[in-house]
Amino acid sequence: MKVKWKKIKYFGFRHPKLLKMIALGAFTLAVAFILLVINALPVNLPAIQQKTSDSETIKWVDFDVPYSLLEKTMYMDIETYETENHLNWIELLAYLGAKYGGNFKNYKEKDLKALVERLNQGEPIEIIAKDLKLYNYYKEAYTAVLGGFLGEFMIQVPVDSKEQGNAINSENAETNESGTETDGNVMWQSKYGLKAFSPIAQGYWYNDFDDFGAGRSYGYNRKHFGHDLMIGIGTPIIAVESGIVEATGWNQYGGWRIGIRSFDKKRYYYYAHLRKDRPYAADLYVGKAVKAGDVIGYSGRTGYSVKENVNNIDTPHLHIGMQLIFDESLKDSPNQIWVDMYAITRLLSKNKSPVFQSEETKEYYRKYQFSEPSYYLENNPDKESKEKASAALLASAAPEGSIPLPIIMYHGIMKNNSINSKFFVSEKTFENDLKYLQENHYTPIHIKDLIHYVDQGTPLPEHPVIITFDDGYYNNYLYAYPLLKKYNMKAVISIIGNVTDKSSEINDNNAQYSYLTWDQLREMADSGLIEIQNHTYDMHENNGRGRQGSLKKQGESEEDYAQALQADVGMLQSKITEMTGQTPTAFTYPFGFVKDNSKSILLEDIGFRATLTCYERINYVTRDPDSLYRLKRILRPPGSSSEEFFRTIAPAHTLP
CATH class of the missing domain: 3.30.70 (Alpha-Beta Plaits)
Known part of the structure; x- marks a missing residue:
């Protein structure tokens, strides 16, 4: 039987209904694929793009460094600190991150050993990493994550x-x-x-697992951009890093929560699901500066409710999150950058803050006070944050029987603010500072007054302060010296020998760039108001091509370094004594660069009784001669009133 096939038009390839079905199916598959990809990512698609140039803002950081490597490189950094070949853990991790494209599943211990070997041979990391296109990206990204942890x-x-x-x-x-x-x-x-702390106080334990990116369904389907630590209700919660409290109050997802921004503004720490009724430490408020290790609140199970103060979380825990902020405009945008805290929290558990409970208030407080230098405050554009940060970092309990001593660091004084520099203030600002000191009963003293107190017990005034000038600019003589005479106040000038010699030869008295001459120094020394100290003869350089200030050069032996330092500093000692009649008793470290290998040379071989650094803290002077070593100083920047500036000192030095 012969079968005749009949063409059925309905299934023709160009039939409109079939084309419509194919198009609809393709569109559905495309949408499903896009949703699948988006659901697998922690942020919107544009946020995963690494920056392609050094000027571009980082859009995403996948911090996937395992705990074992974090721990290993941290110990390397600590153990080599103040040695000739200090191994910076962030640079080590950035190199490996660039080598593996951020995928540390490819990590091999031999790669780290090879890198360390080359660094120990004196090769700069920039040369070693020159062929790794993304090294600068990883260094900037990992610095944003870990920059506040070691120091x-x-x-x-x-x-x-x-x-x-x-x-x-x-x-x-x-x-x-x-x-x-x-x-x-x-x-x-x-x-x-x-110097960063575990978010959980010492003596309290928690359970956790790596839950970053896990699904959450309250409100809407979303990813979990944090790390949960299962702990008992009422556990004291600790500030991981020093910073400014930016947020408190209720959030329907996080319940009672706290947001703290690091002083360098790179990290935003988010603490959530705090205790019902009493979630916060008694003195916590938005705008407060807190120190790493401070008690900031108490754990609970609040959240998952539009209504405030509701316990809708089944298991008591602390949600801790770290947001990185490279662009302020993106802080609250959909393209936020959050970091997996699982390995980091484990690392921080090595440093837990001991606490105690007040019998009267039942509040918990840190047991041991903490202070750190304000390395990153100078360039903080937020003046209010800077003042609060300074206050927090400078405040600390004074050792019993010690004398609080703020030392103010100036460099240049100008008629007005014609020079845009953090090291120069106007003549008016300087005079207002002197007025403020006088009105608030501060008494400026010299280094020799400290030495007399230590050696002989000669009493210091009730509220001593030291005014210092670095480098020896001519404008110190032109503008500062007349005001010091006007208010009868003492000051210390640390000079650089070679520029003083050159200035004395050419005698070019320009307020913007000239340095003091020996005749001007002699005049000021003879007045009894000015004390001259040593800032090296010819070691005030930091151009990356040789020695950094008075530090030992790479590859330089201890013996050669001792000879070089003694020759340079000794030359200026002799010159100052000859030209002014004063013999310096203090050494001021160029650029504040300090290493312990110079201590015996400066104090024992040359005979200095004190050294001055750039660490921004209050000093606490005792009769112990060592209390005059590494004296801290507070830079006086332009742009703030005298009252605003000296308020940063008040927490540690209460005015009468």
Whole structure:
């Protein structure tokens, strides 16, 4: 039987209904694929793009460094600090990140060993990484994540147990043996190490797992951009890093929460699901500056409700998140950058803040005070934040029997603000500062007054202060010296020898760029108001081509370094003595660069009794001669009134 096939037009390829079905199916598949991709990403698609040039803002950071490598590189950094070849952990991690494209599943220990070997041979990291196109990206990104974790700090420790406090610190930590009373005898220790704290107080335990990016369904389907630590209700919550409180109050997702911005403005820490009824530390408020290790609140299970103060979270826990901010306009945008805190939280657990409970108020407080230098405050454009940050960092309990001593650091004084520099202030500003000191009963003193106090017990005035000028600019003589005479106030000028010699030869008295001459220095020294100190003869250079200030050069032996430092500084010592009749008793470190290998040379071989740094803290002077070593100074920048500036000192130095 012959079968005749009949063409059915309905299934023809060009049939309108079939074309419509195909188009609809293709569109549905495309939408489903896009939604699948978006759902797998923590942010909108544009946010995953790495920057393609150094001038472009970073849009996304996938911080996937495992805990073991974080720990290993951190110890490398700490153990090599103040050595000739300091291994910076962020640079090590950035190199490896660039090498692996951020995928640390490819990590091999031999790669780290090879990198360290080249660095120990004196090769700069910039040369080693020159062929890694994304090295600068990873360095900037990882600095944003880890930039506030390691550094120099001071912390109180029990006199009978120096092991308390920060468990991760350099071996050559210096100790101020003077103690004070805070729940027993304690003393201050200067350290380098992990200065960020676990968000959970010491003595409290938690359970966790890596839940970053897990799904959440309350309100809408979304990703979990944080890390949950399961703990009991009422556990004291600790500030991971020093910063400004930017947010408190109720959030329907996070319940009672706290947002704290680091002082360098790169990191925003988010603490959520705090305790019902009493979520915060008693003195916490928006705008307050807190220090790393402070108690800021208490854990709970609030949240998942539009209504305030509701416990809708099943399991008590702390949600801790870290948001990176490279562009302020993106802080509250859909393209926020959040970091997986799982490995970081484990690392921070090595440094837990001890706390105690007040019997009267039942509030918890940190047990041991903490202070850190304000390295990143100078370039903070937010004046209010800078003042609060300075106040928090400078405030610390004074050792018993010590004398609070602020040292103010100036450089140049101009008739007006014609020079745009953080190191120059106007003549009017300087005079207002002197008026403020006088009206508030400060008494400027010299370094020799400190030495007399230490050696002989000669009393210091009730509220001493030291006014210092670095480098020896001619404008110190032109503008500052007449005002010091007008108010009968003492000051210290640390000069650079070679520029003083040159200035004396050419005698070019220009207020903007000239330096003091020997004749001008002699005149000021003879007045009894000005004390001349040593700022090196010819080591005030930091151009990246040789020695950094008075530090030891790479590859330079200890013996050669000692000879070079003694020759340079000794030359200026002799010159100042010959030309002014004063013999300097203090050494001012160029650029504030300090290493311990210079201490014996400066104090024992040359005979200085004091050294001046650029660490911005209040000093606490005792009869111990070591209290005059590494004296801290507070830079006086332009742009703030005298009252605003000196308010940063008030927490540690209460005015009458």
